[in-house]
Amino acid sequence: MANGIWHAEYGIAINLTRSDLGLNEYQGCLPADLTPEKLLEDITRPLQDRERERLQCLDHHEHGVCKAEREGRSPWMTVRRCRRGTELLLIAAHLPARSAPTPPESLRHQALKERIVRAAERHSCLTADAEMTAQGSRRKIRSDVRVSGPGRTVGWEAQYSPITAPTVRRRSQIAVEAGITPLWVTDSDRAALINRAPWARVDDVPWQDIASRARMLIRGGVRYLQEWKCTAGAERQCPAKTASMFGCGDFHTIFEVPALCLPAKRHTEVDELVVASADGSFVPLQVPMPSDPRQASRMWVPAQDHERWLSIVGHEPTPLCEEDPPDSELTFHEEELDAKCRFGEESSVRNDPRPIRERGDDRGLRTFTQLPPRIPRQAPGRSISDAERQERAEQYGCRVWEIGACPGCGQPMHRYGRGAAHACRACRSRFVTR
Known part of the structure; x- marks a missing residue:
C-alpha cells in the first residue's frame, strides 16, 4: 500500500511513516493548533464520524484516476492501525465503491x-x-x-x-x-x-x-449477584488461589452468568x-x-x-473515564512519501485479530473480611402495624415478615430475607462509605 494520503480539507499530503505525519513541510500554511496528535486523531476517525471524501488516494489526487478505481474500488481512503510482525503501523486502504452493510x-x-x-x-x-x-x-x-x-x-x-x-x-x-x-x-x-x-x-x-x-x-x-462465606463447607471454591481446603474465611461477592449461579x-x-x-x-x-x-x-x-x-x-x-490501554506504540520508519497507488499488491501487513472482550474476570469479584458495616441505630425501635407491613411488602416485592424498621430512621423497609438491605438508601448514603 502507498504510505501517503491526501487530506482534502487541509490540502496536504500526509506521510504515514513519519512521526510528524509530514506536517513540518507545511509550516506556516496550516492552523497553529494543528499538531501531529490532532491530525492522527482526525485521520483515524471512524468513517461515520467524518466526510467520506476527506481522505483521498494521492495517485487519484495527482492524476485524476488511480489503480484502485480501475478495479472497482473508490479513490477515498481510510486509515487504521494494523500489525506487521511485532510492529503497529498506520496503513491506508481504499474504501469500497459503496459502504453499506452486507x-x-x-x-x-x-x-x-x-x-x-x-x-x-x-x-x-x-x-x-x-x-x-x-x-x-x-x-x-x-x-x-x-x-x-x-x-x-x-x-x-x-x-x-x-x-x-x-x-x-x-x-x-x-x-x-x-x-x-x-x-x-x-x-x-x-x-x-x-x-x-x-x-x-x-x-x-x-x-x-x-x-x-x-x-x-x-x-x-x-x-446475578452471588454472595457467600468462604468456608470448608461452602458450595463455591475460594477465588484466592492461595487459600487452603478450608477456605479463607472471608466473604465474597460476584456477579455470575445464569448457568453458573447456585442454584442455576x-x-x-x-x-x-x-x-x-x-x-x-x-x-x-x-x-x-x-x-x-x-x-x-x-x-x-x-x-x-x-x-x-x-x-x-x-x-x-x-463512573469511569475508560481508556483503552494501547497494545503497543505506533512505529514510524521515516520513509520518503510514496504517491503511487499500490492497490492489490502483496503485503505482510495484517489486521490485529480482535481480542475476546467477554472475559471470565469481569465478574466484579469483591472480598470482605467481615460483613458490611451496620448503620448505627439513630431512631428507637417502633412497632410496625400489619397494614404498614402489607403496604411495604407490596412496594418492595417481598414477604410481609421480611419488613422491618430501618435502624437509622425507623421507617419500615425490606430488612430481612434474600435481597434485603441493612438500612434504607437515605441512611446508607449518610453513614456507609466504600
Whole structure:
C-alpha cells in the first residue's frame, strides 16, 4: 500500500511513516493548533464520524484516476492501525465503491428492530418507536428502537456490523445526555461495544429465526449477584488461589452468568429484557475490574441484586473515564512519501485479530473480611402495624415478615430475607462509605 494520503480539507499530503505525519513541510500554511496528535486523531476517525471524501488516494489526487478505481474500488481512503510482525503501523486502504452493510447484516438488523418493537407493544405500560432521534447537549442521537416505560427510556442498538470503541462511547454518552439508557446488542464475544456501554450478546442466527416467535436468549451481558462465606463447607471454591481446603474465611461477592449461579438460573430472553430494562426490573450496573481500575465490567442485573450490592458497597461506583490501554506504540520508519497507488499488491501487513472482550474476570469479584458495616441505630425501635407491613411488602416485592424498621430512621423497609438491605438508601448514603 502507498504510505501517503491526501487530506482534502487541509490540502496536504500526509506521510504515514513519519512521526510528524509530514506536517513540518507545511509550516506556516496550516492552523497553529494543528499538531501531529490532532491530525492522527482526525485521520483515524471512524468513517461515520467524518466526510467520506476527506481522505483521498494521492495517485487519484495527482492524476485524476488511480489503480484502485480501475478495479472497482473508490479513490477515498481510510486509515487504521494494523500489525506487521511485532510492529503497529498506520496503513491506508481504499474504501469500497459503496459502504453499506452486507445483506445478511441488514436483514438481521431489521428483524431484531421489529422483534423489539413487537415485544414492547405487547405491554400496555411500554411504548416503542423505531429510528427515533433525540437532542443531546452536543448533537442529535438516533436509536434503532427507543422503548419507554415506567423505569427508564432505553435506546436499543442492533449492532451486527463492526463498530469502534470510541464510536460506542461517544454515541452512548450523547444518549445518556438526552435521558436515554443505551443498550447495544451484538452476536460476537469480540465486539468492541462489550463493557464499553450497557450491552447484551445473542446467538449468531439467521434473520428468519430472529423474526420468528422462537426463543432468543441473552447469552452475555445479564448477570446475578452471588454472595457467600468462604468456608470448608461452602458450595463455591475460594477465588484466592492461595487459600487452603478450608477456605479463607472471608466473604465474597460476584456477579455470575445464569448457568453458573447456585442454584442455576434460566437465561433471560430478548423479549423479556425489552420489558425488564424499561420497567425497572433490570438495571444497568458498572463495576470496576479488580485487575485494572481503568476498565469496567458492565452488565444488566435484577433491581433487587442492585439494591443488595449498594447495601454492601455503600454507594454506586464512580463512573469511569475508560481508556483503552494501547497494545503497543505506533512505529514510524521515516520513509520518503510514496504517491503511487499500490492497490492489490502483496503485503505482510495484517489486521490485529480482535481480542475476546467477554472475559471470565469481569465478574466484579469483591472480598470482605467481615460483613458490611451496620448503620448505627439513630431512631428507637417502633412497632410496625400489619397494614404498614402489607403496604411495604407490596412496594418492595417481598414477604410481609421480611419488613422491618430501618435502624437509622425507623421507617419500615425490606430488612430481612434474600435481597434485603441493612438500612434504607437515605441512611446508607449518610453513614456507609466504600
